[in-house]
Amino acid sequence: MDSVREAQRALAVNFKVPSKSATESIQGKTLLVTGGASGFGEAIAAAFTNQPDTAAIIADRDAARGAALEQTLREAGRSVKFVQVDVTDWDSITNLFRSALVWLRETYKQDRTLDHIVTCAGVTSEALDLAPVQPDEFVNQKIESKPPTSRSIDISITGSLYTVTAAMRYGMGLHKAEEDASTRSDKSVTMLSSMAGYSGMRLQSDYTASKWGVRGLFRSLLDDNEANSSPVRFNLVAPYFVATPLTESWIPYLQKIGIKLADIGDVEGAALRFIGDKSIHGRAAGVWKGGAVDLGDDFGGGFGSDAMAEGIESDTIRQPTVWITKGRE
DSSP: OHHHHHHHHTTOOOTTSOOHHHHHHHTTOEEEEETTTSHHHHHHHHHHTTSTTOEEEEEESOHHHHHHHHHHHHHTTOEEEEEEOOTTOHHHHHHHHHHHHHHHHHHHSSOOOOOEEEEOOOOOOOOOOOOOOOHHHHHTTOSOOOOOOOHHHIIIIIHHHHHHHHIIIIISOGGGTTSOGGGSOOOEEEEEOOTHHHHOOTTOHHHHHHHHHHHHHHHHTOOGGGGGGOSSEEEEEEEOSBOSTTTTTTHHHHHHTTOOOBOHHHHHHHHHHHHHOTTOOSOEEEEETTEEEEOOOSTTTGGGHHHHHHHHHTTOOOOOSOOOOOOOO
């Protein structure tokens, strides 16, 4: 087991050392990003299409934001297409990939497929209400019985599962995967989880479960015994608190209690590193204030325990105790 542990630790990514080849390998590639109209998805799409001969399909439920971003990026000379999508609906997801492929073919006059997928769609959630009530009131139906919210689970877990499945079945041209690996085009899926998928957030049960679920989906897609032969590279980014439209209502409270917000540029940078660096497969990056860190989310790294312990000991990770609002998708 020691040899396996050391081999996996040797694969850890040093984000403090930039990769020149990562940026170059993005050139001429295509990207599809869900939750792409704002926040992490917007930042990743903008950075990706800043490279020569790239194209991005921006998918989001928010049609107004998506259309506005499409216009802004096109005016800046970027090749982008916005497609409205509900990631929890399979028909909507398949329509997304069909629309993406049609647009790529019409735009480039060739059978171009998707090279890279990033799953950013997500929402925050309401605190889990565990306040007890009188059993008699429940039995006699004097109170309204409401189920806990599960919207975050629906979007992050089901949405990611649908997106990855459709991408690999229909969108990435993997019908040619039987070809020699040396001639195979580089393909990747980068999944957005959260530090809540490692440390949890008290009573944010819907959100926490959804991010652990994304992490579980990521782990289920890896095969350590055949990593070099995989037609798709899978990686995961788990940000700490970052100022985005999703968290904007929390920021005053987070700052008041001394939470150190991570930078959206570091999240973008970690995602672009995973997308562009062909040597990286099966790695998870935590993003805190100061940059990205390989979490060691494998047997060699204790499935993230070592990196998490270091973050906690350095007082990097703190847990808010009060939650006020529900975020947007």
